[in-house]
Amino acid sequence: MKPLERYWFGDVALARPYLVLRFVLALLAFDTWLNMMPQGAKYGVGAFNVAHFPWFDGFVPSSSFYLGVLAFTGVLALSQALYRPHRIAIVLIAVGYTLGWSCSLLDSVPYHYLLSLYLVCFVFFPMLSARSAFSRSDRAPRGSVAAYVLFCVTTAIVYFYVAAWAAARGESYWLPMVCCVGYLLVSMQDRVELPALHVVAPMLVAAPLTFHLAAPQQGWLPLYMTGIALIVFAPTQWVHAFGRALTQPARRLVDERDEDEGGLDERASRVFYMSLIGLVVAPMVSMFVDLPGVKTGCSLTAIAMLVVMGRQLYFTPRWRPLWRVASLFGGCLALWITMSASNARFDYYREGALDADRRGDQEAAMMFREKADRYAP
């Protein structure tokens, strides 16, 4: 192999893409619910909108459209983080999330674009199960995952530009430049032929941690980047041991289920009916969320899950469809609990009331205020 080919197609510990994918998806779900949804009342006001891209010209996203897209994206993302992800689902998350921020300049948070780039990389990640990413022994499974290297290079390019613009302004640029170099080198650390990197790479984690924790940054960017840095830079054995401990209950459950007794036909029909019932019932949880568009968003997630399961739903005698439906349930329940336990819903209605007051729209202001009072902390 040529050096460039070796760089992109060389082995990485499978624990890293497994953990990075799930970490980002889980965080993205809560990020959309807690940080993006409260901004939803701004959308559609005065039928005015300017989108990030010209192909949205003339389209004015309403509040319910925006919240529906975010509910869909968040629930699907969390369900994929909870159970073995599916490529079609990752594509839908990437499309939904990008649509969510790009439909209006009202969302100009810089790192939302970065997350869209990450999601594009995730589409090409191997859809690993816990049992394939973590062996029972101390030996960490390895494989060629070019999309993971691309994920690291994408991050490096971001730091490169941060450093370049800082240099152009005459500011200090060495810290983002070290982050850039770190991310370019670190994807090679799992290759046995490069023992020197095993020593250097984990130390380089200090750069992104310092960069994101020392300076104030918008939203949950420091959370994302700190978590990603810890997974990407940590020594192979640490990542493997952490992932093994994290996935142990799930792996044990799957192992036990696989040993279940019972005829295949009988089990297949049971799984089929239970999955169908689950797909219908799960989105109903969203009725308690009481935000416009969320019911539609969650129903679309159930339809997406049906597409994802496809033939598996009625052809497989295994329990896999049930786990998928359970993960959908988990996503819908998490959305409901998050909205009930946080101020997100209250913030949405309060912002709506304040804006309607400013514009002199008394009817809308009253409706928003009533709801804000109901959900006041």
Place this chain on the structure above:
Amino acid sequence: MASSDTEPPPPDPSGKARRWTGAFIAVFVLLQFVVPLTYLGREDAADERFTWRSFTEAAVPACETSAALERVGGEREAIALEKLIHRDWVDYVSQGRRAVVDAFLMKQCEADGVLQVELVNRCDDERGVREYTLRCGGERPHETTRTAAR
């Protein structure tokens, strides 16, 4: 076709797969390098989207904004921006964010009998006084800049 549901462990890519993957990687990486550079050609310096110039939303000081429209009969009418659009859009307009100013003026032209729309941003900094005028039916608002009186 292999199932996309699980691929444990991922097989080593074949020569053809490597070529396709390589082509995709080249395009994706190139795009990421090119997109931030488009900032250098943007007429609106406040527009820092997709550039990684900052990890926080740019805090551009707002200016005092007033807007008015001229009807076919010749009468002028002041526009209360806060009554029409969300506060965030008003902020964009008063910062002189060109895409939003243009869209706002065009939106006002959609009403019946409007001949011309004007928007004035009075800033206390080097941006000075900026006037945007759109003759309804015209293509793009005309911008005039005057240095602020100190």
